[in-house]
Amino acid sequence: MIIGEVCKVIKGKNIYLRTIEKSDIETIWEWNNDPAVTLFSQSNPYASLSKEQMINSYFSNNSKIIYAICTLEGELIGEISYWFPNKLFKSTVEGGTVIGKKEYQKTGVGFEACMLMTRVVFNDKRINRISIVISDHNFMSKIPLEKALVTREGVIRKDRFIDGQYYDTIIYGILREDYIKLHNDFAKFI
Amino acid sequence: LLNKNILLRPILPGDTEKLFQWYNSSSIAKYNGIPFRFYSAQEINDEFLKTSRDKDKNFILGYVNNHTRLLIGIIEYRHTKPMLTGPEVLLRVGSIEDENILQYTFEAIHLLCEYILSDLGFDRLSLPLAGENVKLKDMLESIGFIQEARIREERFVAGKHIDTIYWGLLKEEFCK
Numbered sequence: 001m002i003i004g005e006v007c008k009v010i011k012g013k014n015i016y017l018r019t020i021e022k023s024d025i026e027t028i029w030e031w032n033n034d035p036a037v038t039l040f041s042q043s044n045p046y047a048s049l050s051k052e053q054m055i056n057s058y059f060s061n062n063s064k065i066i067y068a069i070c071t072l073e074g075e076l077i078g079e080i081s082y083w084f085p086n087k088l089f090k091s092t093v094e095g096g097t098v099i100g101k102k103e104y105q106k107t108g109v110g111f112e113a114c115m116l117m118t119r120v121v122f123n124d125k126r127i128n129r130i131s132i133v134i135s136d137h138n139f140m141s142k143i144p145l146e147k148a149l150v151t152r153e154g155v156i157r158k159d160r161f162i163d164g165q166y167y168d169t170i171i172y173g174i175l176r177e178d179y180i181k182l183h184n185d186f187a188k189f190i
Numbered sequence: 191l192l193n194k195n196i197l198l199r200p201i202l203p204g205d206t207e208k209l210f211q212w213y214n215s216s217s218i219a220k221y222n223g224i225p226f227r228f229y230s231a232q233e234i235n236d237e238f239l240k241t242s243r244d245k246d247k248n249f250i251l252g253y254v255n256n257h258t259r260l261l262i263g264i265i266e267y268r269h270t271k272p273m274l275t276g277p278e279v280l281l282r283v284g285s286i287e288d289e290n291i292l293q294y295t296f297e298a299i300h301l302l303c304e305y306i307l308s309d310l311g312f313d314r315l316s317l318p319l320a321g322e323n324v325k326l327k328d329m330l331e332s333i334g335f336i337q338e339a340r341i342r343e344e345r346f347v348a349g350k351h352i353d354t355i356y357w358g359l360l361k362e363e364f365c366k
Contacts, residue, residue, distance in 0.1 A: 088224055091346040128351060129343050154339015154356055158314055161275050166313075171339050171356075 010067070012116050015109050017067035017080065020058060024068055027076055029054050031100030039162070040138045063087075069099070069113045077101040080113045082121060082130070091128040093121060097141070111144040122179045129175050135160050136168040145172050149182070191305055195290075196297040197254045198265070198305075201238045205252055205261055210234045212284040220348050221286045223320020253298035260285070262294055265302055269312075276314035277306060296329040303333065307361045317357040320345060334363035 010017040020028075029051050031037045049057065058066065069078035078099040085094040095117055099110045114132075121127050132150070134141045146152070150172045159169035191198040201209075210231055212218050219226040238250060250266045262285040269277035279302060283295055299317065306315050317335065319326070327337075338358040343351035 086344075089345050090225070091351070092344050128346065131341065131344075151342070153341055156316060156338050156356065157336075157358055158275055158360060159316075160273050161313075162273055166275065171341060173342050175343055 010116050010120060012112050015069055015071060015077070015112055017069060017113060017116055020066050020068045020079065022055065022059070024076055025051060025054055025058065028079060028100065031098060034100075036102070037098065037100055040140055067117070069097075069109065075101070077104045077109065078113065080117050082117060085131065091126070092131060093127055093129070094131040094133060096132075106140060108144065110140070111148070118174060118179060122176055127176070129173055132172040132174075134170055134172075135162070136170055137162075142170065150174055151178065191301045192256065193297055193301055195256050196294055196301060197256050198251050198298060198301050199254060201250050201252050201264070203239060206231070206234050206238060208261055208284065209238060209264070212282070218284060218286055222282050223345055223347055223352055223354075224282070225345065225347050251302070253294065255294065262288060262291065263298065265298060267302070267306070276312040276316065278316045278318065279306075280318070292325055292329070296326065299330070300333055303359060303364060307359075307364050312361070314358060314360045317359070318354050319357060320347070320354060321352050322355070330357055333359070335359045336363070
């Protein structure tokens, strides 16, 4: 993985993104083992990784780009990443955000991080599309995405089985042309 | 797996020469809505014959014309996330000149649906296909597939952005 890809800090109104360090792993491991966090953040909410497995998955995978999300005071509160969901399609990436510190959930910082990452992807990469794929029960991601008029492209019915229940998967997409059109709206958030 | 026209079977070492030709054909890549690039013989061998592949999560089958015994396409099955209720099925049609290729491809999909939903017991399956194909659309709808999503401009093929249509089939809708 290319952690943060470059070492510069990407600054927003309330947060900044920076490269992930090995010293962050302890905190991220705790989030990854907290069902209240992983219920929304992971494709497999009950998968558990040891710290060593986490270090391997974070530092030896070069297909995923991960940033730490920090408050302006420097506290680590989450992580955001993007990757190529299909290695054949180099113009499309998929993104995901985790706000691990519960007191920062539902405060809009996840969406702000998402907008910062969108800016990086479209301004610095030759990427045409960002996909965001969430489970229907993930209201923490769904509400801000729909508020920001990110295009909902489809619903994959009964796609997930979590905690004894079936859930749909919702696919959203932001194209480069959407980003250019909505640039001023997006800029409000960052 | 077998029906009147089609036999679905694992890829054999003898298939790799044909797969090498298909994967290095820009017209076949375009037909399948896949960006073209060159593949080495080693990559083809690794991709299709590697023994490290976890067969429960990912396997590749060839579909063969039952009359001529010629390989005409491949179907890949992926089920990598345990909480997903069904696999994703990816197609690559090889014999694009064959006038019956669409019918054969449809029959191969039908056979695999039966295997996935009845034998493996999954609740659903997903079939992402590049762009519109009116004939195939009618065929898919006839066995219960529903167009669940249009992933805008997911692919960049031969100088153009192309949408991916995501087809979904639930067990209870299969040949209802």
